[in-house]
Amino acid sequence: MNNTRLRRYMSSDLELCEPVFHSLKLSISEQLGPQNLIDILRLMQALTYEKCVTLGVWANDLISFLMSEICQEPEPEWMPYCIAILCNLASRSKSVCNRIKKSSSYKPFSRRVMKLLAHDSRIVVVSSLVLIGYLEEKIRDMVYCSKNIHETFQCVFNVLTMGDGDCLMTRHIASDLLRRLVVSDTPTISSVPVITSTGKDIMSYSFFPRCIQQTAELLVALDPRLEESTKIYDLLLAFCSLPQLQSPTCSEILKCPPTENRLTTPIIAIAETASIAVDSVVDEMIPIRALKLLTFLLKEIVDVNDRILVHIASEQIAQLIEVSGKTTIDSGRETATFECKRLTEALRIAEICCMDELRNDVLDVMTAQLCAHIAEFQLVSNPIILQMSRPPVQRTDHIPNWSIHGVAVILQLLKLLAVAKDLSRSHKERYWKLLKDERLIPLLGYAIAYGEAQMVSSALEIYTHCAQHHTFNSRWLGDLVASCSIAKRLQEVASPANTTGSASLTRDRRSLRDSISPQDTDIQSMIKTEDRETMKAIDEILQKVRTNEIQAKDLKTSEMLLTYERKIALMQDRERELEMLVKAKDQALQHNERLRQQYKNGFGRTEQNEEERTLLRKSVEENEKLKEANAMLRIETDAVRRALEERNEALKKELIQIRQECTDLNTEIVEERELVVAARNLSDDLKKKLHLASETALQRQSELDEVIRDKTQLTADIKKLKFDMAEAKKKHDEDMSKLNSDILKQAASLEKLNRESRDMKEQIAQKDNELAMVNEQLTSLKQFGVRTQAELEKAKKVKEDILKLVSDLK
Structure with missing residues (x-):
């Protein structure tokens, strides 16, 4: 039963609890077996x-059986299953608790x-804790005292994280119990939730x-489309909404690392859930809850001066903002509210990211043109602007729910532009232009007067x-806000809840007429014709259904029954008013009859005889008029x-038809049960295959590790080698620069030597x-010397x- 909308429709609109209980009694009386009993x-x-x-x-019998x-x-x-059902009944009704006691x-x-x-069963333990809290x-x-509360908290957290595969909604009950133990449901003036006395010390527990x-890891393991995931989101959002628990809860979620069993972190899983399209989920609030939780986490990152990129990729955030920003809001579809x-x-989220280093990526996605498109769509198509521009007495049109959330879109867009104006010139121009737009004033007035x-x-x-x-134009804004008080009082008078008692309705209308200024003359005429217009509107709807202008299959059974009930309530109120009027006229007739009898008995011969005779004549005339009015009223009452009798007969026929539809639905449930059994067998096979695949994945994971x-x-090693190469390259570059300088010097010297060599060669040639x-x-000379x-020699010989001759001569 993972389809929340279908479950609530079957429980509330179709009221299937009683037929299912009768099926339970039939199963017991005919002894259809334990499995049939467990399924029921x-x-x-x-x-x-x-x-x-x-x-x-039937409810008393069910409680006794359980x-x-x-x-x-x-x-x-x-x-x-019996104790889980009794836990559901006791947690929603004080009368059930009193009945048990x-x-x-x-x-x-x-x-x-x-x-x-x-x-041993976890659902039995947590259901027992809930019943103890409501009953004894x-x-x-003793269980929830300060001495034992930490063990109670640890037990409920264990049930929440481990779940119970054999029983339904174990995590639902544990999540609801944790919220009741920590978040107070006592109404206060402040919109900020208050922590309970039971949960004030929860942060001091070691677990x-x-x-x-x-x-938080369950957000990774569970299918985000299941109601279990919704309950986990609700619990974490409840913790984050408490000022005492917001920072500790967000910081622990952000500290979750990836493990062998899951290769992602909770914040990444939350962002992926937030990216799911509204059309592809069973509950449209699933991506909304994920976005709210992601907002808390990103705000915590920015508040502690951390970097968003450490926890999640910028591309994922930018894509999330871009997809949401470029989503076309179709006001004619039911999903328009959720898209807003x-x-x-x-x-x-974009506003928070603009305070981080992701600001450039965000502004590239949320361009000034896209911001202008978002603002212009709301300023053109939002019916609140036209509604607020009318006088209070003319604000009778129904305002669609998406337009209220459209006001929140405009306000948040302006807050984003207020941050982005210091970062981008185009965003700054768009910001000031939007502030000067007079169409913004009705939206501000509506938000101040009617907003949360x-x-x-x-x-x-x-x-x-x-x-x-x-x-x-602050004066116009003030006038719009002040006019909303008159419109609110008109809505209170015109609401169907005030038609149950004609006397209280008359008092409300009289007080409203006394409190409104004489200039608003249209209000009184609207009050006089209110019941007639309401009856006329209901008759028109029913006439369209009879003539097939509105297909009956397009309307829910509850909506048709509600229309008939409002018609009957109005007719009953009219009948009560007529009966009261007939009773008043009967009393006037009796009073006139007493006066007439007193006159016959001589009471008129007193000193005031003439006066009373005149009064008697007037009374007789009024009596005749009242008789005629009484006859008319009796005819109208009979009609x-x-x-009403015809309407009751028609409703009885429709009730018989609805019961027949319930019988058909029970038959379909039996057929679906057979499909569930087959699906369960298939699920067991898939579990075995999944177990084998998990073992294989773990083996591959170890290899991957x-x-x-x-x-x-x-x-x-590569980093070290790169560092050594960088050092060697640096040293090589220095050596090369030195060698290049030496080479240049040697080249200059060589050139000089070459020039000197050429000179020497020339000199050598010359010398040669x-x-x-x-x-x-x-x-x-040698020849001359020879x-x-x-x-x-000849001269020597001669000498x-x-x-010798001289010596001889001597």
Whole structure:
């Protein structure tokens, strides 16, 4: 039973709880077997969840049956479903709690519930905790006292994180119990939730961080389309809405690392859930809840001066904002409300990201043109602008729900532009242009007068920005807000809830006429014709259904029944008014008759005889008029009664038809049960295959981890080698620069030497020429020397001969 909308339709609109209980009685009386009984109880558990059951014959019998089955020894195999159903009934109705307390078997039942706290089944344990909280005050004070509350919290967190595969809605009950233990439901003036006295110390428990992380990990493991995921989102959002728990809860969610079983983190899973299209989910609020939780997480990152890119990729955030910003809002579709909510949350995320280093990526997605398109769509198509521009008495048109959330879109867009104006010139121009647009004033007025706390706060913040312009029409804004009080009082008078008592309705109308100024003359005429117009509108709708202008299959059964009930209520009110008028006229007739009898008995012969005779004449005339009016009223009353009888007959026929449809639906349920059994067998096979695939995936994961470790080591080695190469390259570059400088110097020297060499060669050639000439001269000198030597030899010989001759001569 994962389709929340279908479950609520079957429980509330079709009222299938009682037929299912009769099926349960039939199963027991005919002994159809334990599996048939368990299937019926599972269906009853799903139908009674979030259902306020009115005590009646069948409800009393159901409570007695459940209590007897819970107390039965030995314990039947369907006992967990019985205590879960009783937990659903008690948590939604005080009358059911009182009925259980007044039961003759209450004492053994309460002792049995205390023993069930040690049961092996998780749904039995958590259901017992819920029943103890609602039933037995003495035991409740013992289980939920300050001494034992930490163990209770740990138990409920364990049930929430582990779940119970055999029983339905185990996590639903645990999540609801945690919310009641931590978040107070006591109404206060402030819109900020208040933490309970039971949960004020939850942050001091040692298991709290681990339990929050395990709860957040469920967002990765569970299918986001299931109601279980919705309950986890609701619990985490409830914790984040408390000022004391917001930062601890967000920080623990952000600390969740990826593991072997899941290769992603909760914040990434939340962003993926937020990206799901509204048309592809069973509950349209699933992506809205994910966006709200993502807003809390991103705000925590920015508040602690951390970087968003450490936790989630910028592309994922930018794509999420872009898809939400470019979604076309079709006002004619039922999903328009949810699309407006989604756009508002996406704009809030963009505002937060503009305070981080992602601001450029966000502004590239949320361009000034896109912001202008979003604003222009709301300013052109939002019917609130036209509605607020009318006088209060003319504001009778129904305002679609999407337009109210469209006001929130405009306010959040202005808050985004207020941050982006300091970062982009185009966004700054769009911001000031939008503030000067007079179509913004009706939206501000509606937000201040009718909005919730967050919308009013945003509207007042935007008003401080608008007031910077001296041309801003604050007087008109004040008039619009003041006119809303008159419109509210008119709506209170015109609401169907005030038609149940004609006397109270008359008093409300009289007080309204006394409180409104004489200028508003249209109000009184509207009040006089209100019932007639309402009856006329209902008759027109029913006439269109009869003439097939409106297809009956397009209307829900509850809507048709509601229309008939309003018609009958109006006719009954009219009948009561006529009866009261007839009664008043009968009293006037009786009074006139008494006066006439007194006159006959001589009472008129007193001193005031003449006066009373005149009064008697007037009374007789009024009596005649009242008789005629009485006759007319009796005719009209008879006509109304006949119409009511005809209407009742028609409603009885429709009721018979609806019962036939319920019978057909039960037949379909039996067929679907067979399909469920087949699907269950298929699910078991899939579980086996999934287990085998999981083992294979774990084996591959271990191999992948080893590869990742090797990759990490190689990465470190590569980094080291790159560093060494960088150092070597740096040193090589320095050496090369030195070598280049030396080469340049050597080249210059070589050039100089070359020039000197050429000069030397020239000188050598010249010297060679000179040497050749000298050699020639030397050769000639050598020849001359040889000749001279010969001559000297001759001269020496001559000298010797001379000396010899001289000596001889001596």
